[in-house]
Amino acid sequence: MENLILNSAASGVFISLAAYGIGTLVKRKWKSALANPLLIAIILVILFLKLSGVEYETYNVSAKYLTYLLAPATVSLAIPMYERMQLLKENYAAILTGILSGVLASLVCVLAMALVFHLSQAEYVTLLPKSVTTAIGMDIAKELGGHSEIAAAVIIITGVLGNMAAEPICRIFAIRHPVAKGIALGTSAHAIGTAKAMEMGETEGAMSSLAIVVAGVCTVVGATVFAGLL
Amino acid sequence: MKYIRQFAVILGISFLGEILHYLIPFPIPGSVYGLILMFLLLVRGILKIEDVRETGQFLIEIMPLMFIPAAAGLAASWGQVKTMLVPACVITVISTVVVMATAGKVTEACIRRQEEGVIRQKEEGVVNQYGKSDS
Secondary structure: OHHHHHOOOOHHHHHHHHHHHHHHHHHHHOOOOOOOHHHHHHHHHHHHHHHHOOOHHHHHHHHHHHHHOHHHHHHHOHHHHHHOHHHHHHOHHHHHHHHHHHHHHHHHHHHHHHHHOOOOHHHHHHHOOOOOOHHHHHHHHHHOOOOHHHHHHHHHHHHHHHHHHHHHHHHHOOOOOHHHHHHHHHHHHHHHHHHHHHHHOHHHHHHHHHHHHHHHHHHHHHHHHHHOOO | OHHHHHHHHHHHHHHHHHHHHHHOOOOOOHHHHHHHHHHHHHHHOOOOHHHOHHHHHHHHHOHHHHHHHHHHHHHOOHHHHHOOHHHHHHHHHHHHHHHHHHHHHHHHHHHHHHHHHHHHHHHHHHHOOOOOOOO
């Protein structure tokens, strides 16, 4: 089994696809936020690896091609942004204010919690960039003296959580405007949240894409400032 | 041919993004530079939307799948995360909710105020053309 998977270029991709497919079926049955296709797919793949005894590295020989597509997919986020140019222009002040307040809320929140939990400086800076896209967040954490591996883990968990919680949160806090929903998702849950925003609608997706960029850049600056505050 | 051209354009811009990442000493990944670059090229009209649309939409649609391998790999870095598991979990849950609600609410409030402003401006414009729109 291990050998077959190791020598197959499609197995890892197929396992991931099948897991996501099952996740979508479950979602269709139970309309709960917990029945999130992405979360289910991740759990299924981890279970599959644990039960079959296949090493993660073996699975990743093929599955890494999915990860590879992330860069061109991120670049392609410019397309919905361009198609919603008019909306961006009309609401740029609201959009920028929203993203900036989200970034600030993230940094303040982590600082406050770090004080509550008596985190060390290294742990604190590891969590500071948790709402931005993985590549930016890992670099920030490393730059500031944190653990980039843990930062990556926390960032991915944040994304999946944001992806799951998006609809309930928008409902509870009465966030109804599609522009506001998109900004909320992109600012809090980066690219994984944007994947959800794309499902909600093209406007949500476009705004979420923009939020990845703006929140990412602002966090680079903001996290550096906040790193000195603990 | 269409898909070959579109995929080539998207990968070419991704590559340019990687070059920018290499040249600029700032922790922004190549894909984000690529996103900005493609947006500017589209806005400037150097790139036509037909040059990228279908392939780009396909990539965006399958995007959720691309996070599965990395997330499944979290099981491997479990040992490291375990050391700060409780604070990390609590902080992640609370701050995700706080950030999402703040960003969404503030954006929504600003849009509403702007829309009301526009309506008020129009109404005042009818009553008094020279009147100041803001009091």
